[in-house]
Amino acid sequence: MTTIALIVLCILPAPLIFVAWVSFSGEQFLRVPPGSYSVRWYAEFLSSPKWMFAFGTSILLGLVVAVITTATALFAALAAMRMRGSSRGWLELLIMLPLLFPAAAMAIAMRAVNDQLGINATFLGVMIAHVVLCGPFAYRPISANLRALDPATSEAAMSLGATPVYTLWRVILPQLKPGLITSLWFSFIISFDEVNITMFLVGINFTTLPVQTYAHLADSGDPIVAAISVFLILITLLLVLLLQRTVGLKVLVNSEDRMSELQRGKT
Template sequence: MRTSLPVRILAALVLVFLPAPLIIVIGASFSPGAVLSFPPPGFSLRWYGEVLGDHGWVMAFVASAGIAAGAAVVTTIAALGAALALEHASPRTRSIAETMILAPLLFPHAALGIAFLSWLVALHANGTMIGVFVSHVILCAPFAYRPIAVSLHQIDRSVAEAAEILGASPWRTITTVLIPMLRPGLAAALMFSFIISFDEVTVTMFLVGPEFSTLPVKIYGHLADSADPVVAAISTILIAMTGGMILLLDRVVGLGIFVDIEEDARGNA
């Protein structure tokens, strides 16, 4: 059946509209002027040099990358353990446990920020990198658990059962049989967790201290004081980094895992 002309026009407009903000940000990052503007009056790498030559921006990037990488690894390992533990649990137990894991999605991030701040103050860990790290692990848990649970649901369990029958220990079965089969879910969990942690600003604003700041929080503070294109340059770098991660994920495990996650979510709705 041929698609009508209005539908094709609407689809074309959507395809143009969706990447438009990214194109504007990328174009503005090459402006030689001191004010954020699009289209840029010329071409210059001035603001990229400003970012790379500023110790504050570099350290904020390193802090965000370090926290995000650590949170991604810890969250993925914890999500894998939770998925394996809940695989044979009763429906009621599994439902309660999954509700707790997915709880960070149910509350406004501002409320979570205040809750985490109160908790960290009680532990004398407010304003520290470890406090931000622990909070990000909790925030990333839903995004790591879902792809792993979907992958675990899709694999052929008879392979693991055959390994156990042949004498493999539970640990050996997990490390040599299950984990290789769960590679798509693990890769998606790592990427989701890294991006969510790296981009998190609302909760983190409540938790950073005078000794360090993450990149999103520093960007937010900079926008309150200045309208220069340095933020556009940083955003362009982050867009390129995210695009590279997506291409890497596509090359390693394929992007079909995201379709599977969406279908599983609809099936459980």
């Protein structure tokens, strides 16, 4: 078993190592092994207005979506905790609906909605689609964290004269820190990396980095895509390290297990 585990641990990072290797190629096209080595593709990515605009758009979009989705998921979880009977189940089913539809169906539906609202190929249109898409991933960790809280703490605060708003701000939210941070993390990463639905919603004057990368890969075979991939991997690793330092990875693993259960239920 130890040997198998070591083999798996060596195989898993192999694609990442390969991409990083190719990203330092000095050739005009992807070639294995590279004939020469250079950082020209990193320099081109960081100095290109087109790539930097798409990168900045993805960062801004991810941050806005993370905040809006987490706030919405928080109030939805608080509302669900007060519901009884089938009402709570129906609410959670409504929140989890994006997991039950194929990406193509979601994309077509959001494209039709954006066309009706006149916001297609705009930041607002993509943001709304990402909020809907990230909703289940933001709701689950907050809901799980909220259910683990001792209701006696909020009851004690209100019995001492605290208002509901003060109780929420000073008693409940500090205890929900792991769920809130995990929700923000999930929402940002999913929004930042999303391409399947976003490519139906962007336009000539507005695009995101994943969609721009996909389009470039379809038209060209230069190693700049590998350099961008390494750059994105480093960003993801940085976020994982920040998550580990703040709330630990246990809550993330638990949330991923719940998402896997939902995805298996869909099939």
